[in-house]
Amino acid sequence: MKKTQIIRYIIQLISFILLPGLFILTWNSIKVLFIALINNTFTLDTMLIPILTLVAVIPITMLWGRFFCGYLCAFGSMQELLNYIAKKLKIKQININYKLDKLLKYIKYIIIVLLIILWILNITLDTINPWNIFGIYSSYKAWLDLSAFISIGGFILLLIIISSLFIERVFCRYFCPLGGVFTIISKLRLFNIKKDLNKCVNCNICSKKCPMNIDVNKETSEYNKVKSSECIDCFKCINTCPVNALYTKPKEAITGSVSALAIAGLYYGGTLLANNIPSDNPSTPIIITGKYKDGTYYGTGTGYRGEIKVKVIVEKGGITSITIESYKDDEQFFNKAKSTIINNIISTQSTDVATVSGATYSSKGIISAVINALDLTDNIESDNTEEEQPSTNNTFTNLEDGTYEGIGTGRNGDIVVSVVVKDKKVTSITIESSKEDTKYMNRAKDTIINSIIANQSIDIDTVSGATMSSNGIIDAVANALNIPFANPNDALNNKGQHHNRPNK
Ligand code: SF4
Ligand code: SF4
Ligand code: SF4
Incomplete structure (x- = not known):
């Protein structure tokens, strides 16, 4: 196995463990920014996290290509791993000819248009989103309860898992809306895979090994570069060429690691920055005297990746403070939900508050933890x-x-x-x-x-x-x-x- 692929697999593994929700986060950032812009509710304060997330990913994709897909996306890595196992088990692969492949690749743009229409109509599809189900099961504890699979999203995820055994990166190639966005913006990219035409022996191995089904030999022969913006910069073509005819400048191992680390670094930098910018919240709590019994209560709820623990303080019959004691959700999702949900519960003195778009699971987890803390019926002061x-x-x-x-x-x-x-x-x-x-x-x-x-x-x-x-x-x-x-x-x-x- 070539050095570049070893580095890539290590980065994929680390991303899978540390950033399994990055692709959902990136997609949700596009979604909330779009919705805020069309609804005229855009403010820098509320949109800072989505903006920083996109700043971490989009400029590098624009300049250097889809390193996000080749190195950092856990959903892409999952498909790659499944297909690798299938090939090792000698499961027969389905070859899709280039003509049909080209047509099928338009499906993701149709999905993007449909999703935008749904956003405009304010219709959410959280329960049928296979990414959400994947996100839940990227936490090993979640496997103790398989009920999330019993949903449309779970069914679609199972279909993707099964299809990945027969077609490499099937979801990435044809269905991923985020991949569609990346394909569009990476058309501008400066970084390209090139070929030394004198060395090439036209064996076509590069084309056969491409997980995105790009005809690498044809493209590099015609344009002296991989022109397709479907390329995810995995460099399998370079690494499998028997005569080393394909190359990048700088070397692919360096370009791959630097780009992937730059995206991850910008992402973490953005998170740190967002956390250190003081917020206008919390708003002044409105305390409804007599609704709850005074005391300090602890409760747990289930967020996106596991348990959320809260401490709820009730004074003079009203909830005066909610503190997050611990959580396992991805920081950016969680931070997005945290202040809004806590503020809304305190200001309305009710857990009947709306979830935060793009952080639904974290929102629900916080709400259910507060319910759990206050839900003890002996904590509710009764008129009767x-x-x-x-x-x-x-x-x-x-x-x-x-x-x-x-x-x-x-x-x-x-x-x-x-x-x-x-x-x-x-x-x-x-x-x-x-x-x-x-x-x-x-x-x-x-x-x-x-x-x-x-x-x-x-x-x-x-x-x-x-x-x-x-x-x-x-x-x-x-x-x-x-x-x-x-x-x-x-x-x-x-x-x-x-x-x-x-x-x-
Ligand atoms: S195409 Fe979509 S699922 Fe595939 S790696 Fe890229 S973002 Fe992830
Ligand atoms: S063209 Fe090469 S680098 Fe791009 S996706 Fe195909 S194999 Fe990977
Ligand atoms: S693998 Fe190398 S030699 Fe074979 S077609 Fe591709 S570039 Fe040419």
């Missing part, structure tokens, strides 16, 4: 405390043997249980279905079920950090056994914070 407390006389008596089904209201909706009564005692409770987040349900389930069975009563303590799921299970058991139970979740629903109680 008496009604919301579970009955204290809920020990099972006079039960008849049989199996009963009941429905309760949890955090996200119905929880259905089946309850087995044997010898006039509850002997088993099974959760038949639930819309709760697995995390909360798992936290509540066993403890609540065991407590009900051990105490033969629904008058039991809820599980801290999973109060609403706990109450939902208790509610469902009470419903199954026809025991009155005032579910505190219903009071929250009435405040518009949760789903309505279903009819039983």
Whole structure:
């Protein structure tokens, strides 16, 4: 293996580990800038991070070509790796002739136009975006829960993964909108791969090895350079030429590493700069006295790449401070969401706030962490405390043997249980279905079920950090056994914070 390829693989690996979301970030930067410009909401303060991200990538692509794609993009690297494995496993490759290839390459421009129309119409496609699903699973912990694959985006990602086994860089060649943008801007590039025509023996190996299906031999023979702006500067053509007829100036190993490191350096420099520029936020909090119990609360939510922990301080009944204790999301996504979401929650005293465009997962993660911190129903001051407390006389008596089904209201909706009564005692409770987040349900389930069975009563303590799921299970058991139970979740629903109680 040639030195250039070893360097490239090392840079790809480092980027995959450290910057797996860089391609999404770059695309989202284009998106938010475009939306801000058409909506006339552009301000340097809010657009600084997208601008700095594009400054890190676009000028180098313009001058030197698509090093971003060849060296830094994790999604491109994933496709390359999959195809490498497929070839090693001798999986037959699909060769697409140059004519058809040329036509198919226009698909990405159609996708760009469609996406721009959707942006103008303010329609988001986060759930069908395979990049987002890829971003989630670039965190190894995310593989413990494969549910994100059960979505349109997950299905498209699986299609891309499977197609990559048969066609090298299939998504990059034909479908990637960011690749389309790079193809357009790299038309101007100064850096080119050239050929010593006297050395070339027309073996065509360079064309066959090109992952972007460029007819390198033909182009270099006709123009004495690789003219196609589809070129991702991987230099496989140079490295596989048996007579060293292809070359770059300066040498490809130097150009490749310097360009990739320049993009990464500018990206990190931009992040540092953006973080050190003081923001106008936070705005003055509006405190609604009496809504929450005073105290300091901790909660967790799931962001783009893992757990987000927050500390929420409630004073005089209002949320006065939300501090991020830890997070795993990419810094630029997270910073984009952080101040806006925290400010909005504090100023509205509600977690019912809009997510930040281009940082949806981080936004949702922060919001759910605050909900988790404040969600303990015993933290919400109730106007109706008496009604919301579970009955204290809920020990099972006079039960008849049989199996009963009941429905309760949890955090996200119905929880259905089946309850087995044997010898006039509850002997088993099974959760038949639930819309709760697995995390909360798992936290509540066993403890609540065991407590009900051990105490033969629904008058039991809820599980801290999973109060609403706990109450939902208790509610469902009470419903199954026809025991009155005032579910505190219903009071929250009435405040518009949760789903309505279903009819039983
Ligand atoms: S074409 Fe798109 S997916 Fe492929 S490497 Fe470039 S940015 Fe990444
Ligand atoms: S022309 Fe050469 S450098 Fe460009 S993508 Fe093809 S193999 Fe890579
Ligand atoms: S691999 Fe080298 S010798 Fe073969 S066609 Fe390409 S430039 Fe010519």
